[in-house]
Amino acid sequence: MPIAEDVTGDEIDKDVRQELQSLPKTLAEDVAKNLVMVARLIDEDPEGAYAYAKIALRLASRVAAVREAAGFAAYANQKYSEALAEFRAARRMTGGAELWPIMADCERGLGRPEKALEMAGAPDVNKLDKAGQVEMRLVAAGARRDLGQLDAAIVTLQSPELASNSVQPWTARLRYAYADALLAAGREDEAREWFAKAVESDKDGSTDASDRLAEMDGVDFVDALGEEGDVEAEGVSEKLEAEAEAEADVAEADDVEADDVEVDEDDKD
Numbered sequence: 030m031p032i033a034e035d036v037t038g039d040e041i042d043k044d045v046r047q048e049l050q051s052l053p054k055t056l057a058e059d060v061a062k063n064l065v066m067v068a069r070l071i072d073e074d075p076e077g078a079y080a081y082a083k084i085a086l087r088l089a090s091r092v093a094a095v096r097e098a099a100g101f102a103a104y105a106n107q108k109y110s111e112a113l114a115e116f117r118a119a120r121r122m123t124g125g126a127e128l129w130p131i132m133a134d135c136e137r138g139l140g141r142p143e144k145a146l147e148m149a150g151a152p153d154v155n156k157l158d159k160a161g162q163v164e165m166r167l168v169a170a171g172a173r174r175d176l177g178q179l180d181a182a183i184v185t186l187q188s189p190e191l192a193s194n195s196v197q198p199w200t201a202r203l204r205y206a207y208a209d210a211l212l213a214a215g216r217e218d219e220a221r222e223w224f225a226k227a228v229e230s231d232k233d234g235s236t237d238a239s240d241r242l243a244e245m246d247g248v249d250f251v252d253a254l255g256e257e258g259d260v261e262a263e264g265v266s267e268k269l270e271a272e273a274e275a276e277a278d279v280a281e282a283d284d285v286e287a288d289d290v291e292v293d294e295d296d297k298d
Contacts (some may be wrong), residue, residue, distance in 0.1 A: 030080055033069070038062040047093040060089045067098050074152055075105035086115075093122035104131065109138035126156035131165040134171070142172035163190050163199040167206055179214040186210060201231035205238050212245075221245050 038061030041049075045064065049057040063085040072077035073237035082102035089095045100115030113135040148154075149169035157165060157169040167187060184185045186207045190199070208223035224245065227238035 030066075030083060032062045032066060036062050036065045036069075039067060041067045046095045048090070048092050051092070054255075056088060060085050060092070061094060063088070064095065064098050067102055070104050071102060073243065075102065078102045079106050079108075090282065091122075093119045094121065100128070100131075104135065104138075107138065109135045113139070126153045127158075127161055129153045130161055130168050133165065134168045137168065137172055137175060142175035145172040146228065159190070160197075160199055163188075163203055166190075167202065170206060170210065174210065174213070179210060182210045183207070183214060196230045196232075201227050201236050201238065204230060205236040206242075208238070208241070217245070 036057050037039045039046075039062055041061050046061065049060055052060065055093045059121065063215050067078045067079040067085065068244055070081065074134040079102040082099040084096045086099045096119040100119060103109075103112035103115060106291045113132060115133065116132045120126075120128050120132070129148065129151075133145040136142070136148065145168055149165055149172070154162065154165050166188060172181040173179075173185055188203075191198070191203055193200075204227035208220045208227055211217075211223060212220035221242065224242040226240050227236055228242055231238055239268040
């Protein structure tokens with residue numbers, strides 16, 4: 030697959046670049062470029078990202094960063110079994126625990142929420158940093174909801190991180206998940222409060238909290254170029270056309286009257 034002209038491979042993280050040093054230089058450059066394309070496309074074109082990830086995987090399957098990228102690309106395409114296999118491979122290579130939450134979420138995607146909850150209580154969770162622990166809490170709450178345990182999901186999300194006024198990268202998503210769980214449980218007033226808090230902390234638009242809040246407040250957004258806009262424009266066009274026809278009729282009547290006057294003058298002569 031073609032690599033974008035502005036991609037050099039130097040855009041990758043320095044830790045990944047260090048991993049690639051085990052490869053011959055030309056091969057390392059090719060792998061790096063494909064990894065850059067994966068990162069560039071994974072949000073807007075997950076299928077494209079997956080295709081580049083498969084190329085990188087074919088070139089360097091023994092590099093942990095490549096297996097991890099392949100896992101994220103598969104996950105973005107809802108290929109949860111494949112993603113889980115890649116994450117497990119990367120984890121075996123590095124021995125780290127940072128992939129534990131997304132591995133648990135793959136179990137949810139495979140219809141195994143009980144396994145996800147089992148992973149949420151495993152010792153590996155204690156090895157996670159704060160962001161990883163919050164992510165694990167989100168996955169566990171999702172697993173509770175999968176099992177129809179709404180109250181348990183709400184309790185799972187109640188934490189010092191949720192109560193904190195400090196805004197962290199995970200704050201908006203945590204507040205959003207809490208608001209959504211409250212709404213599912215029929216606690217609308219509390220849900221509205223937390224959707225509003227999610228909006229306050231969502232500086233980069235990572236959630237649709239503002240839309241959910243507007244929906245709860247009964248605010249409807251009309252696309253000016255949508256169907257209603259087309260109908261309105263059509264009405265205006267018909268009105269202008271009718272006015273133009275009326276003006277033309279008046280002008281024609283004036284011309285006829287003028288001709289009649291000229292004929293009368295000729296008769297007088």
